[in-house]
Amino acid sequence: MVSKSTDISVLMCLSVCVCVQFLKMFTDFLSFMVLFNFIIPVSMYVTVEMQKFLGSFFITWDKDFFDPEIQEGALVNTSDLNEELGQVEYVFTDKTGTLTQNNMEFIECCIDGFQYKNRQDVGSELDGFCVTDGPVSKLQQKAGREKEELFLRALCLCHTVQVKEASTDDLTELDQVDQVDGLERPLTQPQEERGFIASSPDEVALVKGAMQFGFTFLGLESRTMKIKNRQNDVESYELLHVLNFDPVRRRMSVIVRTRTGETLLFCKGADSSIFPRVRPEEVDRIRTHVERNATEGYRTLCVAYKKLSADEFAVAESRLQEARLALQEREAKLTAVYNQVETGMSLIGATAVEDRLQEEAAETMEALQGAGMKVWVLTGDKMETAKSTCYACRLFQRGTELLELTVRTLEEGGRRREERLHELLLDYHKRAVQDAPPAKPGVTRSWATANQEYGFIIDGATLSLVLNPSPDANSSRYKSLFLQICQNCCAVLCCRMAPLQKAQIVRMVKNSKGSPITLSIGDGANDVSMILEAHVGIGKYHLTDTTYGILLILITVVVAEVVGRCYFLYVSFYLYRFVLMEVSVCVCVCMCVCVCVCVWLTLTLVNTHRFKPHQSQS
Template sequence: DLFSIRAYVHASKPQLDIHSFEGNFTREDSDPQLHESLSIDNTLWASTVVASGTVIGLVIYTGKETRSVLNTSSAKNKVGLLDLELNRLTKALFVAQVVLAVVMVALQGFVGTWFRNLFRFVVLLRVNLDMGKAAYAWMITRDENIPGTVVRTSTIPEELGRLVYLLTDKTGTLTKNEMVFKRLHLGTVSYGTDTMDEIQSNIIQSYAQPSNGVAGGGGGGGAGGTPSSRKPQTQSAPKVRKSAVSRIHEAVKAIALCHNVTPAYESHAGAGEKETESAEADQDYDDDNRTYHASSPDEVALVQWTESVGLTLVSRDLASLQLRTPSGQTLTFHILQIFPFTSESKRMGIIVREETTGDITFYMKGADVSMATIVQYNDWLDEEGLRTLVVAKKSLSEEQYQDFESRYNQAKLSIHDRSLKVAAVVESLERELELLCLTGVEDQLQADVRPTLELLRNAGIKIWMLTGDKLETATCIAKSSHLVSRNQDIHVFKPVSSRGEAHLELNAFRRKHDCVLVISGDSLEVCLSFYEHEFVELACQCPAVVCCRCSPTQKAQIGMEAADCGIGIEGKAVFSSIFYFASVPLYQGFLMVGYTTIYTMFPVFSMVLDQDVKPETALLYPELYKDLTKGRSLSFKTFLIWVLISLYQGGILMYGALMMFESEFLHVVAISFTALILTELLMVALTIRTWHWLMVLAQVLSLVFYFCSLFFLDEYFDLPFMTTWVFLWKVTTITLVSCLPLYIIKYLKRKFSPPSYSKLSS
């Protein structure tokens, strides 16, 4: 009865890490008292789902102490570079309009209700810009070249046209995250994909020999025995040169045992229903229905390879696993201890006891940097771009294992510094290991990743690749994916651990020019701690940066927190987004609201369809992208030019109508307002680079709306006067004087100083 027991749980304080938990369970009403260590294996975090069965649990962390709440951080508001630039320009424009309004009221005199006249001057809003962003977001989702694209926000789509740095992970982004076993290295001989049949024949030969239980280190089940009749530990026996068959057998057996892979089988018990059952339910180890499940695709690739050469994992549970030999015999191994892989240790281990012989063996595999005590530094497989693992083993006597188990359980009961104490005990077990083999697994590149990276590099985009692989593997992937161009120098940032070392290495790096930087995660952290500004300044000048041995935390901090625009990839994606802007002349009049919303909104908004070059040309000449990243399309210089144009055209429209003053004020309104509408439409036409039929339709509709409104606004317009030749020549003259000089300037500029895109279209 749960309510009658006397027990308590001693747990560690709340923390951010969701991959670890330390605690103890003590029951006082049992004889003797029960003391059990609690770890992540006994933990269910909030918001998790129990896939099957039932769980009896004790709630420890609630409210703000739960891991989900502790790991929740306030989201950073991502503001586009365009919005920041426009905010500054809008402030300047607002101040200019206020000053202009005050000057106009002052010229009239501060008499009567002058403050009302001050607020009659309209402040222009960025309505067309926000509508244009929404239109671009819709166009991206409807692009046939990138089907299935989802735009999460419509506030920063223009950032795709202003990219300067591209931060990308390697696994699953540049590569498919589909692992293929490529090489087995035994120290003196290496086996590749073309010689795997030799390994298979050796495995068949190994299990065909009756005495393979001794030659193969207890690999077969033919030799009976008990734990007491077990042979002595191998490290105390004199070393004897093993045959090639024995070495291959031990290596393949170690790979088949040291992992966290679980096989699952699909049965058709129901009417057309598929359900995954344990293989032990009916001992039906059908190869066609077997699938492997693991936390890492590397593990699955290794187990699939052992199956291909004859040693198959057919069953696994928490206490044991079973292997099937080429002859059909099933070998059972009891799992005594398992040490999972972590990003800190970069290795995993398992202790198993073979059922038939009782032999206890400790297998371990990991990166060569974490196995430095048993293998020297090498780059045989890394230069081929393969993910390297070192596999080793150690035979244990019953006394050795009992001593280790006692110390290991005692360390797990510790509340303070449990991980350090457990690591120290496990480290004592990892001494005097026997090296078995090195494995090389290839993570294949994504389709078209080479031309895509080359295109982005030619577009002037600087690419940062973040990966947890070792330096040689990351460098090889950078070369094979064309992240590094041909004949481009690579500067390898030496490992640094102190401020002085970082200072010396930064000085050496400062003398390099136009080279790709390769730096490890540890060195990156040291540089950012002491010389953040200097390092970032130097690294940002590199055409590409490769950060190897990055921890998941570093990837998140660099790739997600610092990015201005995030792109989640599902399938194949292409970047393309170009924005253009048109300014409207400043005009003071009664019909300003109708002028900006009805008569000229459609032509200005239709400019979202404008293109300087065709999409095919933009992909063929990615160098054109560099002009966008410079931000020359929207700068204070561009802003001042359009302000001067607005003042010039506004002055021509106003003083032109006054100089041609008629006897009726309605004639002045008709002349000036009609000239304003025509000037705006002509200015839109002046800015357009590539005409679209919707643009022509917008121009025509604007004129139709204007002329139709004349019949409803007869109190503001004199229709008989607007049908005379006097009205026509005055409007034509004012419009030509306001627009013709700008057309001439544009023609001369295009003739003598053409932009990059016009050189391709000419």
């Protein structure tokens, strides 16, 4: 019994000794870290920061980054990202103004189910719709003429366009007109085109399109909007309220009052936000045209209107005034009032605007993918329009199998959206991840495992279900499954995106396994959030109508492939050089100290032995 207790005491003493030894080793390690901190000298920090600072000037002076249109080069806001450019794995880009020229041209419109082209080639036929399928005989009737003029008035009134001052007081039109698809327009343009300024080029394109068919917006003076009709008569409308556009509502409206005292609401916006607010029978007449135009790559907008009675306008005005004076949750209250006013509208028609692809956009996308970068397109446009652009710039090949996760696919099968979403995610994960070929050995970058046979498409509504799922067992894996699928696809298209959703996508990839370096490119206010969220953000400044957004992509390719890699090598060289130099100095100092100590000990021993007194013999 005594021996057993003795053994326990010995074991406890040994454990205490071991703990003390480990604690001593840890404190010694920290002490030596303090003692040898001079191995990383202050001069290294100064030299590396100076190298980065001077390197940013070389990027600014580089002729490849010089834009002759604005006579300026690239603007480097921070020098800490030079070396990270060579390690970019994911590129997030906007579509409008970056992949496309952001130079809008009015192509055609659809009024009351009939299509009207704005081109001279009237001999072709598309999907059973002739280019001249406008019923000329119907337009000669009073009802048809009123519908047509109402649509053109809506284009002239529902916007925030400002008119530039022209050199001539009036724009003269010739008596000769050309009737294309039932719409009359001048054969010759005015001597000097009227200039327009707007925050969105779509609005300018629509106003110019209406002007080509006889309705000209003259300007806004003292809350009075003036337009000139086909008979050259000036019409005045009192602007009562503007329900501003925002990326969540995806529409804007104006409330105007005519000279006769009639109050009208004109609304234009995306089909997904307009169709639920009009009568279903009106949607069926226009939906086919909208989908066909989107498939051809055109930007589509739907136009609707509503007559407001005196009581309806009084209620709407009081609610708007109350919401605008609210001190808390003002935006939410305004949105709620907008949604109440913009109901029960009548659908007039739809427009198609062309935004041409940038020059060499396809070659640039291939260069990005060839450099090992994954390209994600984040846009607020309609899915068919964005998909057509991705095919045109070769992000999607004709042999690419597209994995679509949109509201349309979720509604198939007649089941709940959450159940359908869970089923599709598991199916896509099996096809793109589990059945994908194994990664090449020795390759660690995430793009190396990409399956080149699949492309992924998701819209904003479905993305909200993925990122903000309901609290159940199945939804907990939505985000991880979605990320794994996207990482194993050659390209990803996110359409109908809100600005905050763009930032959420970038944040999700940035915080994923491996912490890949991300880069965002954009040219508008909707892209600011994702530019700030990424490791590297590139934006276009000094915007002009002729400034090519493709320069941003070219800058990305050149910087990421050449300049970024060079700066990464330079910084690595300086770090290794300083560490090696300081370690060498420390070794030399230690050797010198050891030599001095050895010499001192040797001399001490020799002197001690030489002068040691001899013992006297007795």
